[in-house]
Amino acid sequence: MIRFEQVTKRYADGTTAVDGLSFEVAEGELVTLVGPSGCGKTTTMKMVNRLIEPTEGRIFLDGDDISAIDPVQLRRRIGYVIQQVGLFPHKTVLENTATVPHLLGWKRQKGRARAAELLDLVGLDPSVYGDRYPEQLSGGQRQRVGVARALAADPPVLLMDEPFGAVDPVVREHLQNEFLKLQEQVRKTVLFVTHDIEEAVRLGDRIAVYGQGSIEQFDTPATVLGAPANAYVADFVGADRGLKRLSVTPVEESDLDRPPVVHLDDPLSTATERLRAEGARWAVVLDGDEHLHGWIAADDTRTGAKGTVRDHARRMEAWLPLGAPLKQAFATMLQHDAGWIAVIDEAGEGRFLGVLTPARLHEALRRSVGADGRSVPRAEVEVESVAGAAGI
Numbered sequence: 001m002i003r004f005e006q007v008t009k010r011y012a013d014g015t016t017a018v019d020g021l022s023f024e025v026a027e028g029e030l031v032t033l034v035g036p037s038g039c040g041k042t043t044t045m046k047m048v049n050r051l052i053e054p055t056e057g058r059i060f061l062d063g064d065d066i067s068a069i070d071p072v073q074l075r076r077r078i079g080y081v082i083q084q085v086g087l088f089p090h091k092t093v094l095e096n097t098a099t100v101p102h103l104l105g106w107k108r109q110k111g112r113a114r115a116a117e118l119l120d121l122v123g124l125d126p127s128v129y130g131d132r133y134p135e136q137l138s139g140g141q142r143q144r145v146g147v148a149r150a151l152a153a154d155p156p157v158l159l160m161d162e163p164f165g166a167v168d169p170v171v172r173e174h175l176q177n178e179f180l181k182l183q184e185q186v187r188k189t190v191l192f193v194t195h196d197i198e199e200a201v202r203l204g205d206r207i208a209v210y211g212q213g214s215i216e217q218f219d220t221p222a223t224v225l226g227a228p229a230n231a232y233v234a235d236f237v238g239a240d241r242g243l244k245r246l247s248v249t250p251v252e253e254s255d256l257d258r259p260p261v262v263h264l265d266d267p268l269s270t271a272t273e274r275l276r277a278e279g280a281r282w283a284v285v286l287d288g289d290e291h292l293h294g295w296i297a298a299d300d301t302r303t304g305a306k307g308t309v310r311d312h313a314r315r316m317e318a319w320l321p322l323g324a325p326l327k328q329a330f331a332t333m334l335q336h337d338a339g340w341i342a343v344i345d346e347a348g349e350g351r352f353l354g355v356l357t358p359a360r361l362h363e364a365l366r367r368s369v370g371a372d373g374r375s376v377p378r379a380e381v382e383v384e385s386v387a388g389a390a391g392i
């Protein structure tokens, strides 16, 4: 969708801001450009909508060389969100959001209807906020209007330059989460500039880590964190990169253990036999709909004990959906002081899939480094320590 071919930008004073840059962003992909101040991120971005012209090289948008497209036409295909937002102070939120449709000559009614739809999408009720002026909004709300405005004409591409940079960390995290949900719906091709590695990792399908005017590594967050291409990238992503990787590695079905499973209405003897046959100390207990109820310990199923599993089962609240990040798994384990947590298939109506243990969590983290088999030093993520805390 966006392709850079050997792009160099030298400013008039001789500063080389970017040097021989080549990369490609696929349609619907969100790529974060991250790096220290002055490394060329903004220059890269502004060359896409021709606010800055490259000195050498070519940039393609959907196969078209952008140097041959009229800049005004080009910018209609590209939404642009910046840190200072740049809302018109004398226009209402609704009018601000409808700016581009208005410029495109849409009928007033249609433009306002679209603007209202977009405000709703970014979590601002148009009937509450639509008639306010920018100064009557919080910083976070203004940023949302900026995003809504950029999306109003439904451009296939979004350029975002530190869009959440000016708000406090709590609001920032909130906006990031909202933006991710929004992106799931709208699937724009996004270039997102940030100097914050946490933000880059959280939002990016892939990350471009900038050195001085060039990209040192361009890969998925899990790979950049798990297998930094060189010492510069390792240093930039931080010594706690192992922990950061917990946020970007999802729980997969192959990570799960399959302990014995019994049902609430099974006779206790069934549980006894199954536990003995599998040499297990506990079994997962499901209800009649295959939903998680809890667990039963081998000690509770002594041979000869009467009744059903229901009479001895213990409740277990620690569960998470398949695909949740390992960080959530780890947090849930700690919160429940649990030696395992159940993983369920949310898409499959809450069907129980298996359990994640601290050891398996650690393996999953190692797996996420990639197929090149580079191992993660064990000292980086000490998940084994919670195994002993398990109540089971």
Ligand SMILES: Nc1ncnc2c1ncn2[C@@H]1O[C@H](COP(=O)(O)OP(=O)(O)OP(=O)(O)O)[C@@H](O)[C@H]1O
Pocket: 011, 012, 013, 015, 016, 017, 035, 036, 037, 038, 039, 040, 041, 042, 043, 044, 195
């Ligand atoms: N108009 C200009 N003339 C000369 N040099 C410039 C100009 N604009 C930017 N530069 C220089 O080009 C380099 C890259 O700047 P750029 O704004 O792309 O960096 P950045 O990575 O976005 O930085 P930041 O995170 O601080 O915004 C810097 O050294 C900067 O000083």
